Amino acid sequence: MQPALAPTPSRARSWRPTSRGSRWPSFGSAHLQPGYLKAATLELLFTPQHTTSGQATEYGIGWFIATDTLGHRYVFHGGGSVGGTTAFGVDRDSRVVFALVTNLSDARLDAAREIQLVFDSTATRP
Numbered sequence: 001m002q003p004a005l006a007p008t009p010s011r012a013r014s015w016r017p018t019s020r021g022s023r024w025p026s027f028g029s030a031h032l033q034p035g036y037l038k039a040a041t042l043e044l045l046f047t048p049q050h051t052t053s054g055q056a057t058e059y060g061i062g063w064f065i066a067t068d069t070l071g072h073r074y075v076f077h078g079g080g081s082v083g084g085t086t087a088f089g090v091d092r093d094s095r096v097v098f099a100l101v102t103n104l105s106d107a108r109l110d111a112a113r114e115i116q117l118v119f120d121s122t123a124t125r126p
Helices: 017-029 039-045 110-123
Strands: 064-067 073-081 084-091 096-102
Touching: 017 084, 017 096, 084 110, 096 110
Parallel strands: none
Antiparallel strands: 064 073, 073 084, 084 096
16 A cells, blocks of 8 residues: 655645634633633633643643733734734733734734834833
């Protein structure tokens, strides 16, 4: 039996940021408070995992866990596919959901951090 090569992915079918982008705010909002997910499930998702030696990591279940410049609990995840790269974050304390969706493979996402800092600076204004 000869191994078969998988077909080259079609960007037209595998990545449509404009059609999927509108779902990110709803998905993020579902992680702000119990409702779609139980409180215990949310807590589990956002609790740092531990190494086998017991050291805490900066990763929960599917989410990187951080504290922003305001001391808010911030969780985020990013990734990509053929023809697209995404940065997605949820500020659990200010209740801001952020999604940066590009139509570039392996795009640099430095802008996501800059945008987060703009939100932080706006939140601190009187």
